[in-house]
Amino acid sequence: MxxxxxxxxxxxxxxxxxxxxxxxxxxxxxxxxxxxxxxxxxxxxxxxxxxxxxxxxxxxxxxxxxxxxxxxxxxxxxxxxxxxxxxxxxxxxxxxxxxxxxxxxxxxxxxxxxxxxxxxxxxxxxxxxxxxxxxxxxxxxxxxxxxxxxxxxxxxxxxxxxxxxxxxxxxxxxxxxxxxxxxxxxxxxxxxxxxxxxxxxxxxxxxxxxxxxxxxxxRHLTRTQIILKTEEDVPALEKQAFAHDVVREKGEIIFQLDSEKMPEFLSYIEPYRVTKLESAPPKLEDLFMRHYESTRGGV
Missing domain, CATH: 3.40.50.300 (P-loop containing nucleotide triphosphate hydrolases)
Structure with missing residues (x-):
C-alpha cells in the first residue's frame, strides 16, 4: 500500500x-x-x-x-x-x-x-x-x-x-x-x-x-459481553480464566469474555444445553478506556 x-x-x-x-x-x-x-x-x-x-x-x-x-x-x-x-x-x-x-x-x-x-x-x-x-x-x-x-x-x-x-x-x-x-x-x-x-x-x-x-x-485486545442461558447450571464459570465480572440474574449469566478465548468458552459450555447465547462485539471505547482508566485525571 x-x-x-x-x-x-x-x-x-x-x-x-x-x-x-x-x-x-x-x-x-x-x-x-x-x-x-x-x-x-x-x-x-x-x-x-x-x-x-x-x-x-x-x-x-x-x-x-x-x-x-x-x-x-x-x-x-x-x-x-x-x-x-x-x-x-x-x-x-x-x-x-x-x-x-x-x-x-x-x-x-x-x-x-x-x-x-x-x-x-x-x-x-x-x-x-x-x-x-x-x-x-x-x-x-x-x-x-x-x-x-x-x-x-x-x-x-x-x-x-x-x-x-x-x-x-x-x-x-x-x-x-x-x-x-x-x-x-x-x-x-x-x-x-x-x-x-x-x-x-x-x-x-x-x-x-x-x-x-x-x-x-x-478488537482481540478487548472483551466481548456474553449473555448465556442453559438448561443445566454451568458450574465454576467464575473460576475460568476467560470469564470476567460474572453476574447471575434471572436465570441468565452475564459476563465479559476474552475475545480470543471464544472457542475455549464454547467448548466449555457445550455439555450444559445452551438455550440462549448473545454476544455484543467489543467497542472502540473499551479499547480506548483500557489505556486511560489508570490515568484519567492526569493526562
Whole structure:
C-alpha cells in the first residue's frame, strides 16, 4: 500500500513539557485513520507539525514523500484541513469565505459540488460570518474542504458544534472522498464516529502511540459481553480464566469474555444445553478506556 502520510518517532517539547515523545504511524492511500486521545495527549501538536505550522524537535514526518517542514507550500496544494474551532473574517459572507479558501489552494470552484454541499449541510452562505454560530463556522470550513479536490484531508475535531444530522453528513462526505481515492486523518474524541468511519485507529497517550492498527486487529485486545442461558447450571464459570465480572440474574449469566478465548468458552459450555447465547462485539471505547482508566485525571 502506498503511504501518503508517514510519521516516525516524532518528538516535540514546549519548554519543560514534553508534548510528543514517540509518535509513529502511517496513513495509506484511500485510507481513513482515526487519531484518538483526550485533550493534552498530543493530537493537535502532531497535526500542527504535519501542517508545517511548528517544527518537530526530532523524528520524521512526510506527506506525499515530502518533508512537512521544508516542503509545506507544495504539500498544502493537495491537502484540505479543518480545525475544531474555525475563525473567519467577520465582514465576509460564508459563501465568499468558501470561495476564498478554495482559491488559496489554487483551485477553481466546482459550483455544482459547492451548492450540493451547502444544501446537504443546510447552510446559508449569504450571511456575514460575524453572525454564525460555532456550528455554522465549522460548516464553512467543511464545505470548502469537500468542495475542492484534495488528496489528503486532515480533520481535527471537525464536527464540534454540529448536530447529529450534520455529523452524518460529514461522515458521508468523508466516505465519498475516500471513494475518490483520497486519504483522511481524523482526530476526534467521538469514539462512535471513529468506529463507524475509520479503517484503522492510532491511540495516543501522553505523547506516545500506545496502539495502532485496523479495528479488527485491535478488537482481540478487548472483551466481548456474553449473555448465556442453559438448561443445566454451568458450574465454576467464575473460576475460568476467560470469564470476567460474572453476574447471575434471572436465570441468565452475564459476563465479559476474552475475545480470543471464544472457542475455549464454547467448548466449555457445550455439555450444559445452551438455550440462549448473545454476544455484543467489543467497542472502540473499551479499547480506548483500557489505556486511560489508570490515568484519567492526569493526562
Amino acid at each position: 502506498e503511504k501518503v502520510i508517514e510519521i516516525k518517532g516524532l518528538k516535540k517539547a514546549f519548554g519543560k513539557t514534553q508534548a510528543l515523545s514517540d509518535v509513529s504511524f502511517d496513513v495509506t492511500k484511500g485510507e481513513i485513520v482515526g487519531f484518538i486521545g483526550p485533550n493534552g495527549a498530543g493530537k493537535s501538536t502532531t497535526i500542527r507539525i504535519l501542517l508545517g505550522l511548528i517544527k518537530a524537535d526530532g523524528g520524521d514526518a512526510s506527506i506525499f514523500g515530502k518533508d512537512v517542514w521544508d516542503e509545506a507550500v507544495d504539500i498544502h496544494k493537495r491537502v484540505a484541513y479543518v480545525p475544531g474551532d474555525v475563525n473567519l473574517w467577520p465582514n465576509l459572507t460564508g459563501g465568499e469565505v468558501i470561495d476564498l479558501f478554495l482559491s488559496m489552494r489554487g483551485q477553481k470552484v466546482d459550483k455544482q459540488r459547492k451548492e450540493e454541499l451547502i444544501r446537504h449541510f443546510e447552510f446559508d452562505p449569504t450571511k456575514k460570518c460575524r453572525s454564525y454560530s460555532k456550528g455554522n463556522r465549522q460548516k464553512v470550513a467543511l464545505i470548502a474542504a469537500f468542495a475542492g479536490d484534495a488528496d489528503v484531508y486532515i480533520f481535527d475535531e471537525p464536527t464540534a458544534g454540529l448536530d447529529p444530522l450534520q455529523e452524518r453528513v460529514f461522515q458521508e462526505q468523508a466516505r465519498q472522498a475516500q471513494k475518490r481515492g483520497a486519504s483522511v486523518l481524523l482526530s476526534s474524541h467521538i469514539l462512535s464516529e471513529v468506529e463507524q468511519l475509520c479503517d484503522t485507529v492510532a491511540i495516543i497517550r501522553q505523547g506516545e502511540i500506545v496502539e495502532s492498527g485496523s479495528l479488527d486487529e485491535l
